[in-house]
Amino acid sequence: MRLLTTLTLTSMMTLSIAAAQTTMCFKQNHKDMATIENTKLDGGLCKGSKSVEDMKKEGWQIDDIKITSKENANNYIYIFKKADPKKEVIVQKVTPVIQPTTPTTKQVVVSNIDEAALEEKILQRLEQRKKEEIALKKKQIYFRKSKSGEKLYKNKCQSCHGEKGEIKSKGFSREINKLNLQDFTISIRDYNNGTYDRGAAFIMRPYATLMTDQDVKNVYVYLRSINQKKKKEETKK
Structure with a gap:
């Protein structure tokens, strides 16, 4: 019996990258946690006119939440994401394999912003506001x-x-x-x-x-x- 060994050095793997929209909204000095989801948020696409519930109705999903305490209130940072299935980028990647493989599809979510950098920017903004409030109070006194x-x-x-x-x-x-x-x-x-x-x-x-x-x-x-x-x-x- 003759053994036929086929060595395929490369195969094509197709990645279907579903582009996702990402935005970050925040609320400063909010005292009642029970009402935060119906409270208008600042920043991002919220712009002081949309709450968490409003964003959900528009198809956004909460990807992450950061809550920091401040005296008798909390600061909230929401990261929202909304996938856009219409936008796809086909990427061809050469991968060494032993046997032929069937092309596979893998969903990869791509963020269009640097979340860590944006979060840091918002935290810096909140800290700057805090310093400005303290300075203003001192000036008033x-x-x-x-x-x-x-x-x-x-x-x-x-x-x-x-x-x-x-x-x-x-x-x-x-x-x-x-x-x-x-x-x-x-x-x-x-x-x-x-x-x-x-x-x-x-x-x-x-x-x-x-x-x-x-x-x-x-x-x-x-x-x-x-x-x-x-x-x-x-x-x-």
């Missing part, structure tokens, strides 16, 4: 302190210490716009306690006794703000 300090300073201090704290009151005191917060606070406290005397303590003591620690900070913030503004204006000139 600083502004409130400055306005409160302005009212107190103009009513109680300006007549002796000058418009910007640049005058040595009665020729004895220091220029209070040059004091740091610690020295400023200690001076008021010592005037209040009667342990500080630069020659005019009897004038300053009645005002010091009426000032709370917060009042002292507010006046300091106000003086600092107007003197910094003055320096900026002089620098521009």
